């Protein structure tokens with residue numbers, strides 16, 4: 001456990017009156033799998049998730065498969081605007097963990113903390129930049145424990161870049177080529193769809209113990225058109241549908257494994273003017289997110 005990380009994360013918990021931090025994801029996933037947490041972790045194991053796994057699986061460290069669905073920018077401010085989609089996400093998962101993000105609330109800083117358990121001052125990404133993270137992460141400790149890990153994301157996004165040089169399979173998808181639009185206004189919808197479809201395929205083939213599936217396009221549309229624009233709303237809706245689709249695939253193909261599925265946004269976002277959105281500020285709209293956990297025991 002890293003004290004500097006813990007103190008920095010605790011300060012934000014206190015400031016936003018939240019029990020949990022987005023950095024609690026990695027120690028919680030490690031605990032459920034029985035894998036040692038990364039060295040610089042300052043997050044804590046979420047007791048209600050650990051208890052549920054313990055109860056369903058009859059002991060600690062017995063989780064065998066996981067999918068972490070990283071829907072960028074789907075925070076609490078989004079939840080208020082898209083209640084139907086978030087109800088679906090919560091119903092699919094079962095557990096809603098009200099959490100606080102880290103500062104500045106931009107993607108590489110936040111996913112850096114989510115997958116290392118470390119505060120930004122410790123993991124080293126403290127602004128919008130995408131260097132390869134040098135601290136230990138989930139993508140180090142899982143392979144070290146003999147776990148097979150896949151990351152599916154669009155080309156050059158934060159998740160595609162900052163966790164490189166690990167013993168992990170990276171699946172990196174391009175956006176649409178000119179003249180091959182997925183829909184009129186967005187090049188990244190193709191990459192998101194490919195990442196999702198690949199994840200379904202990998203679940204069916206049972207080639208990995210842990211799969212990270214990233215979805216960028218709610219965030220992208222939020223910046224372009226505003227957080228509650230029809231374009232952004234369509235992507236929020238799609239994220240909820242895909243989360244449910246992942247549950248179905250896991251229940252079908254991984255019924256014989258103890259498993260977890262988590263909805264893992266990095267931050268929220270707010271309107272910056274009438275037709276644009278953004279994030280990165282120390283504001284509740286950007287900083288408050290929930291992570292949603294589904295814990296399932298293998299067929300008896």
Ligand SMILES: [Zn+2]
Nearest residue numbers: 072073107266
């Ligand atoms: Zn983001």
